Amino acid sequence: MEQVFRVGISSCLLGNAVRYDGGHKLDRFLRDTLGRHVQFVPVCPEVECGMPVPREAMRLVGDIEAPRLMTIRSGVDMTERMRAWAEHKIVWLAEQNLCGFIFKSKSPSSGMQGVKVYSEPGMSRHKGVGLFARMFMERFPLLPVEDDDRLHDPELRENFIERIFVMRRWREAAARTPATASLIAFHARHKYLILAHSLKHCQSMGKLTAKAAEMDRGALFNEYATLLMDALRIRATKAKHFNVLEKSMGHFKKLISAWEKQELLDVFRRYKDGQIPLIVPISLLNHYLRKYDEPYLKEQYYFHPHPLELKLRNHV
Numbered sequence: 001m002e003q004v005f006r007v008g009i010s011s012c013l014l015g016n017a018v019r020y021d022g023g024h025k026l027d028r029f030l031r032d033t034l035g036r037h038v039q040f041v042p043v044c045p046e047v048e049c050g051m052p053v054p055r056e057a058m059r060l061v062g063d064i065e066a067p068r069l070m071t072i073r074s075g076v077d078m079t080e081r082m083r084a085w086a087e088h089k090i091v092w093l094a095e096q097n098l099c100g101f102i103f104k105s106k107s108p109s110s111g112m113q114g115v116k117v118y119s120e121p122g123m124s125r126h127k128g129v130g131l132f133a134r135m136f137m138e139r140f141p142l143l144p145v146e147d148d149d150r151l152h153d154p155e156l157r158e159n160f161i162e163r164i165f166v167m168r169r170w171r172e173a174a175a176r177t178p179a180t181a182s183l184i185a186f187h188a189r190h191k192y193l194i195l196a197h198s199l200k201h202c203q204s205m206g207k208l209t210a211k212a213a214e215m216d217r218g219a220l221f222n223e224y225a226t227l228l229m230d231a232l233r234i235r236a237t238k239a240k241h242f243n244v245l246e247k248s249m250g251h252f253k254k255l256i257s258a259w260e261k262q263e264l265l266d267v268f269r270r271y272k273d274g275q276i277p278l279i280v281p282i283s284l285l286n287h288y289l290r291k292y293d294e295p296y297l298k299e300q301y302y303f304h305p306h307p308l309e310l311k312l313r314n315h316v
Helices: 028-036 079-094 131-139 154-175 179-195 199-210 217-233 238-252 258-272 279-292
Strands: 005-010 038-043 058-061 068-071 101-103 115-118 124-128 145-147
Touching: 005 154, 028 038, 038 079, 068 079, 079 131, 131 145, 154 179, 154 217, 179 199, 179 217, 179 238, 199 217, 238 258, 238 279, 258 279
Parallel strands: 005 038, 005 101, 058 115, 101 145
Antiparallel strands: 058 068, 115 124
Protein backbone atom coordinates (compact mmCIF):
# COMPACT_ATOMS: atom_id res chain seq x y z
CA MET A 1 0.00 0.00 0.00
CA GLU A 2 1.21 3.49 -0.81
CA GLN A 3 2.28 5.79 2.01
CA VAL A 4 -0.54 7.77 3.62
CA PHE A 5 -0.83 11.34 2.33
CA ARG A 6 -2.90 14.39 3.23
CA VAL A 7 -6.28 15.45 1.86
CA GLY A 8 -8.27 18.43 3.11
CA ILE A 9 -11.91 17.90 4.02
CA SER A 10 -14.86 19.81 5.43
CA SER A 11 -14.82 18.87 9.12
CA CYS A 12 -18.52 17.96 9.35
CA LEU A 13 -17.99 15.12 6.83
CA LEU A 14 -15.84 13.34 9.42
CA GLY A 15 -18.67 13.44 11.95
CA ASN A 16 -17.51 16.52 13.84
CA ALA A 17 -20.46 18.44 15.29
CA VAL A 18 -19.58 21.85 13.84
CA ARG A 19 -22.62 22.74 11.73
CA TYR A 20 -24.83 25.74 12.42
CA ASP A 21 -27.47 23.50 14.07
CA GLY A 22 -24.93 21.63 16.21
CA GLY A 23 -25.01 18.58 13.98
CA HIS A 24 -22.68 16.94 11.46
CA LYS A 25 -22.81 15.33 8.00
CA LEU A 26 -20.76 12.19 8.56
CA ASP A 27 -19.81 10.36 5.36
CA ARG A 28 -18.81 6.84 6.40
CA PHE A 29 -17.12 5.99 3.11
CA LEU A 30 -14.85 9.01 3.42
CA ARG A 31 -14.06 8.57 7.11
CA ASP A 32 -13.93 4.78 7.42
CA THR A 33 -12.86 3.57 3.95
CA LEU A 34 -10.91 6.29 2.17
CA GLY A 35 -9.66 7.41 5.58
CA ARG A 36 -7.58 4.23 5.87
CA HIS A 37 -5.47 5.40 2.93
CA VAL A 38 -5.22 9.16 3.46
CA GLN A 39 -4.66 11.50 6.39
CA PHE A 40 -7.54 13.94 6.47
CA VAL A 41 -6.94 17.58 7.37
CA PRO A 42 -10.35 18.82 8.64
CA VAL A 43 -11.41 22.42 8.07
CA CYS A 44 -14.55 24.22 9.27
CA PRO A 45 -14.47 27.85 8.07
CA GLU A 46 -17.33 29.04 10.27
CA VAL A 47 -16.02 27.62 13.54
CA GLU A 48 -12.37 28.43 12.79
CA CYS A 49 -13.16 32.06 12.05
CA GLY A 50 -14.75 32.34 15.50
CA MET A 51 -18.44 31.56 15.06
CA PRO A 52 -20.17 29.53 17.79
CA VAL A 53 -21.93 26.15 17.63
CA PRO A 54 -24.85 26.34 17.27
CA ARG A 55 -25.10 29.61 15.34
CA GLU A 56 -27.41 31.54 13.08
CA ALA A 57 -27.55 30.06 9.58
CA MET A 58 -25.97 32.03 6.73
CA ARG A 59 -26.40 32.40 2.98
CA LEU A 60 -24.76 34.07 0.00
CA VAL A 61 -26.37 37.29 -1.19
CA GLY A 62 -25.82 39.54 -4.21
CA ASP A 63 -23.53 39.10 -7.20
CA ILE A 64 -22.89 35.50 -8.31
CA GLU A 65 -19.16 36.15 -8.78
CA ALA A 66 -18.66 38.21 -5.61
CA PRO A 67 -21.48 37.47 -3.15
CA ARG A 68 -21.67 38.60 0.45
CA LEU A 69 -21.94 36.08 3.30
CA MET A 70 -24.92 37.17 5.40
CA THR A 71 -26.71 35.76 8.44
CA ILE A 72 -30.26 34.87 7.39
CA ARG A 73 -32.32 36.27 10.28
CA SER A 74 -30.31 39.25 11.57
CA GLY A 75 -28.67 40.24 8.27
CA VAL A 76 -25.13 40.55 9.68
CA ASP A 77 -22.43 40.66 6.98
CA MET A 78 -19.75 38.04 7.77
CA THR A 79 -17.89 38.39 4.46
CA GLU A 80 -14.75 40.21 5.58
CA ARG A 81 -14.44 38.13 8.72
CA MET A 82 -14.51 34.95 6.60
CA ARG A 83 -12.11 36.30 3.98
CA ALA A 84 -9.58 37.48 6.57
CA TRP A 85 -9.59 34.06 8.23
CA ALA A 86 -9.39 32.25 4.86
CA GLU A 87 -6.34 34.25 3.74
CA HIS A 88 -4.39 33.07 6.80
CA LYS A 89 -5.78 29.52 6.64
CA ILE A 90 -4.76 29.09 3.01
CA VAL A 91 -1.19 30.05 3.89
CA TRP A 92 -1.21 27.29 6.50
CA LEU A 93 -2.81 24.79 4.14
CA ALA A 94 -0.12 25.49 1.55
CA GLU A 95 2.37 24.07 4.06
CA GLN A 96 0.38 20.85 4.55
CA ASN A 97 1.26 19.41 1.13
CA LEU A 98 -2.37 18.48 0.40
CA CYS A 99 -3.12 16.21 -2.56
CA GLY A 100 -6.78 17.24 -2.78
CA PHE A 101 -9.79 18.65 -0.93
CA ILE A 102 -13.34 17.40 -0.31
CA PHE A 103 -15.85 20.21 0.27
CA LYS A 104 -19.32 20.17 1.84
CA SER A 105 -21.84 20.63 -0.92
CA LYS A 106 -24.22 23.61 -0.91
CA SER A 107 -22.36 25.30 1.95
CA PRO A 108 -22.13 29.12 1.68
CA SER A 109 -18.51 28.86 2.85
CA SER A 110 -17.39 25.50 1.47
CA GLY A 111 -19.60 24.59 -1.48
CA MET A 112 -17.48 24.22 -4.63
CA GLN A 113 -20.36 24.77 -7.07
CA GLY A 114 -24.12 25.11 -7.28
CA VAL A 115 -24.48 27.05 -4.02
CA LYS A 116 -27.61 29.19 -3.69
CA VAL A 117 -26.99 32.92 -4.13
CA TYR A 118 -29.91 35.16 -3.17
CA SER A 119 -30.74 38.43 -4.85
CA GLU A 120 -32.12 41.31 -2.80
CA PRO A 121 -35.81 40.55 -3.58
CA GLY A 122 -35.33 37.01 -2.24
CA MET A 123 -34.85 35.10 -5.49
CA SER A 124 -32.00 32.58 -5.63
CA ARG A 125 -29.83 30.90 -8.25
CA HIS A 126 -27.85 27.68 -7.78
CA LYS A 127 -24.70 29.07 -9.39
CA GLY A 128 -22.56 30.23 -6.49
CA VAL A 129 -19.32 29.08 -4.89
CA GLY A 130 -18.69 29.19 -1.16
CA LEU A 131 -16.37 31.98 0.01
CA PHE A 132 -13.64 29.72 1.38
CA ALA A 133 -13.96 27.18 -1.46
CA ARG A 134 -13.54 29.93 -4.06
CA MET A 135 -10.41 31.30 -2.41
CA PHE A 136 -8.96 27.80 -1.98
CA MET A 137 -9.52 26.79 -5.61
CA GLU A 138 -8.09 30.07 -6.90
CA ARG A 139 -4.96 29.53 -4.78
CA PHE A 140 -4.54 25.83 -5.70
CA PRO A 141 -5.90 25.47 -9.26
CA LEU A 142 -4.21 22.11 -9.91
CA LEU A 143 -5.35 20.34 -6.75
CA PRO A 144 -8.13 17.75 -7.22
CA VAL A 145 -11.32 18.96 -5.52
CA GLU A 146 -14.81 17.50 -5.16
CA ASP A 147 -17.82 17.80 -2.90
CA ASP A 148 -19.55 15.06 -0.93
CA ASP A 149 -22.72 15.02 -3.05
CA ARG A 150 -20.82 14.54 -6.31
CA LEU A 151 -18.77 11.74 -4.74
CA HIS A 152 -21.95 9.65 -4.53
CA ASP A 153 -21.60 9.25 -8.32
CA PRO A 154 -19.36 6.14 -8.79
CA GLU A 155 -17.58 7.57 -11.84
CA LEU A 156 -16.87 10.92 -10.19
CA ARG A 157 -15.72 9.14 -7.03
CA GLU A 158 -13.31 6.92 -8.95
CA ASN A 159 -12.04 9.90 -10.94
CA PHE A 160 -11.39 12.04 -7.87
CA ILE A 161 -9.63 9.31 -5.91
CA GLU A 162 -7.56 8.42 -8.97
CA ARG A 163 -6.48 12.07 -9.20
CA ILE A 164 -5.43 12.39 -5.57
CA PHE A 165 -3.25 9.28 -5.86
CA VAL A 166 -1.73 10.60 -9.08
CA MET A 167 -1.06 13.93 -7.36
CA ARG A 168 0.72 12.09 -4.57
CA ARG A 169 2.95 10.25 -7.07
CA TRP A 170 3.55 13.45 -9.03
CA ARG A 171 4.72 15.26 -5.89
CA GLU A 172 7.16 12.43 -5.22
CA ALA A 173 8.44 12.47 -8.82
CA ALA A 174 8.89 16.24 -8.81
CA ALA A 175 11.05 16.00 -5.69
CA ARG A 176 13.44 13.42 -7.13
CA THR A 177 16.73 13.97 -8.93
CA PRO A 178 17.75 13.95 -11.66
CA ALA A 179 14.59 15.87 -12.52
CA THR A 180 14.41 15.05 -16.23
CA ALA A 181 14.77 11.30 -15.69
CA SER A 182 12.12 11.41 -12.96
CA LEU A 183 9.64 13.20 -15.23
CA ILE A 184 10.20 10.78 -18.11
CA ALA A 185 9.77 7.77 -15.80
CA PHE A 186 6.58 9.23 -14.31
CA HIS A 187 5.07 9.81 -17.74
CA ALA A 188 6.02 6.34 -18.96
CA ARG A 189 4.26 4.67 -16.02
CA HIS A 190 1.13 6.84 -16.31
CA LYS A 191 0.79 6.80 -20.09
CA TYR A 192 -2.11 4.33 -20.32
CA LEU A 193 -3.91 5.99 -17.41
CA ILE A 194 -3.70 9.36 -19.17
CA LEU A 195 -4.81 7.77 -22.46
CA ALA A 196 -8.00 6.61 -20.78
CA HIS A 197 -8.85 10.27 -20.25
CA SER A 198 -7.42 12.20 -23.20
CA LEU A 199 -5.38 11.12 -26.22
CA LYS A 200 -4.76 14.78 -27.08
CA HIS A 201 -3.27 15.59 -23.68
CA CYS A 202 -1.21 12.41 -23.66
CA GLN A 203 0.32 13.31 -27.02
CA SER A 204 1.13 16.84 -25.83
CA MET A 205 2.72 15.46 -22.67
CA GLY A 206 4.76 13.00 -24.72
CA LYS A 207 6.12 15.83 -26.87
CA LEU A 208 6.93 17.79 -23.72
CA THR A 209 8.93 14.94 -22.18
CA ALA A 210 10.79 14.46 -25.48
CA LYS A 211 12.27 17.96 -25.16
CA ALA A 212 12.60 17.89 -21.37
CA ALA A 213 16.40 18.19 -21.40
CA GLU A 214 16.17 21.46 -23.36
CA MET A 215 13.71 23.22 -21.02
CA ASP A 216 14.01 25.14 -17.78
CA ARG A 217 13.09 22.75 -14.95
CA GLY A 218 10.47 25.04 -13.41
CA ALA A 219 8.71 25.74 -16.69
CA LEU A 220 8.85 22.07 -17.68
CA PHE A 221 7.32 20.76 -14.47
CA ASN A 222 4.66 23.49 -14.32
CA GLU A 223 3.55 22.83 -17.89
CA TYR A 224 3.54 19.08 -17.40
CA ALA A 225 1.58 19.27 -14.13
CA THR A 226 -1.04 21.51 -15.75
CA LEU A 227 -1.47 19.13 -18.68
CA LEU A 228 -1.60 16.15 -16.32
CA MET A 229 -4.34 17.47 -14.07
CA ASP A 230 -6.30 18.95 -16.99
CA ALA A 231 -6.23 15.53 -18.66
CA LEU A 232 -7.39 13.63 -15.59
CA ARG A 233 -10.32 16.01 -15.06
CA ILE A 234 -11.72 14.77 -18.39
CA ARG A 235 -14.04 11.85 -17.73
CA ALA A 236 -12.71 8.47 -18.84
CA THR A 237 -15.46 6.90 -20.98
CA LYS A 238 -16.10 3.24 -21.68
CA ALA A 239 -14.99 3.78 -25.27
CA LYS A 240 -11.65 5.26 -24.17
CA HIS A 241 -11.12 2.48 -21.66
CA PHE A 242 -11.91 -0.04 -24.42
CA ASN A 243 -9.16 1.45 -26.58
CA VAL A 244 -6.64 1.21 -23.73
CA LEU A 245 -7.67 -2.37 -22.99
CA GLU A 246 -7.20 -3.31 -26.66
CA LYS A 247 -3.81 -1.58 -26.72
CA SER A 248 -2.81 -3.52 -23.61
CA MET A 249 -3.84 -6.81 -25.19
CA GLY A 250 -1.45 -6.08 -28.05
CA HIS A 251 1.46 -6.72 -25.70
CA PHE A 252 0.40 -10.38 -25.54
CA LYS A 253 -0.30 -11.00 -29.24
CA LYS A 254 2.66 -13.38 -29.61
CA LEU A 255 2.10 -15.06 -26.26
CA ILE A 256 -1.57 -16.02 -26.10
CA SER A 257 -3.70 -18.25 -28.33
CA ALA A 258 -6.37 -17.12 -30.77
CA TRP A 259 -8.99 -18.41 -28.35
CA GLU A 260 -7.55 -16.35 -25.49
CA LYS A 261 -7.47 -13.23 -27.67
CA GLN A 262 -11.11 -13.75 -28.54
CA GLU A 263 -12.01 -14.22 -24.90
CA LEU A 264 -10.30 -10.95 -24.01
CA LEU A 265 -12.06 -9.08 -26.82
CA ASP A 266 -15.43 -10.51 -25.79
CA VAL A 267 -14.88 -9.32 -22.21
CA PHE A 268 -13.75 -5.89 -23.43
CA ARG A 269 -16.89 -5.54 -25.57
CA ARG A 270 -19.14 -6.61 -22.72
CA TYR A 271 -17.56 -3.87 -20.61
CA LYS A 272 -17.97 -1.31 -23.41
CA ASP A 273 -21.65 -2.27 -23.72
CA GLY A 274 -22.18 -1.71 -20.00
CA GLN A 275 -22.79 -5.36 -19.11
CA ILE A 276 -19.87 -5.72 -16.67
CA PRO A 277 -17.77 -3.27 -14.61
CA LEU A 278 -14.21 -2.23 -15.45
CA ILE A 279 -12.73 -4.47 -12.76
CA VAL A 280 -13.56 -7.57 -14.85
CA PRO A 281 -11.39 -6.84 -17.95
CA ILE A 282 -8.71 -5.33 -15.71
CA SER A 283 -8.60 -8.50 -13.60
CA LEU A 284 -8.35 -10.68 -16.71
CA LEU A 285 -5.49 -8.61 -18.10
CA ASN A 286 -3.78 -8.74 -14.71
CA HIS A 287 -3.90 -12.54 -14.98
CA TYR A 288 -1.86 -12.39 -18.19
CA LEU A 289 0.42 -9.77 -16.68
CA ARG A 290 1.32 -12.16 -13.87
CA LYS A 291 1.52 -15.17 -16.16
CA TYR A 292 3.87 -13.63 -18.72
CA ASP A 293 5.58 -11.06 -16.51
CA GLU A 294 5.17 -8.41 -19.24
CA PRO A 295 7.65 -5.67 -18.20
CA TYR A 296 6.03 -2.56 -19.75
CA LEU A 297 2.48 -3.23 -18.60
CA LYS A 298 3.64 -4.25 -15.13
CA GLU A 299 4.78 -0.66 -14.63
CA GLN A 300 1.52 0.92 -15.83
CA TYR A 301 -0.50 2.57 -13.07
CA TYR A 302 -3.57 2.10 -15.26
CA PHE A 303 -3.87 -1.39 -13.77
CA HIS A 304 -3.58 -0.23 -10.14
CA PRO A 305 -4.23 3.55 -9.87
CA HIS A 306 -5.54 3.29 -6.30
CA PRO A 307 -5.86 0.59 -3.61
CA LEU A 308 -7.95 -2.40 -4.67
CA GLU A 309 -9.65 -2.35 -1.26
CA LEU A 310 -11.55 0.79 -2.25
CA LYS A 311 -13.43 -1.28 -4.91
CA LEU A 312 -13.82 1.80 -7.11
CA ARG A 313 -13.65 -0.07 -10.42
CA ASN A 314 -16.34 -2.49 -9.28
CA HIS A 315 -18.91 0.21 -10.01
CA VAL A 316 -17.73 1.91 -13.23
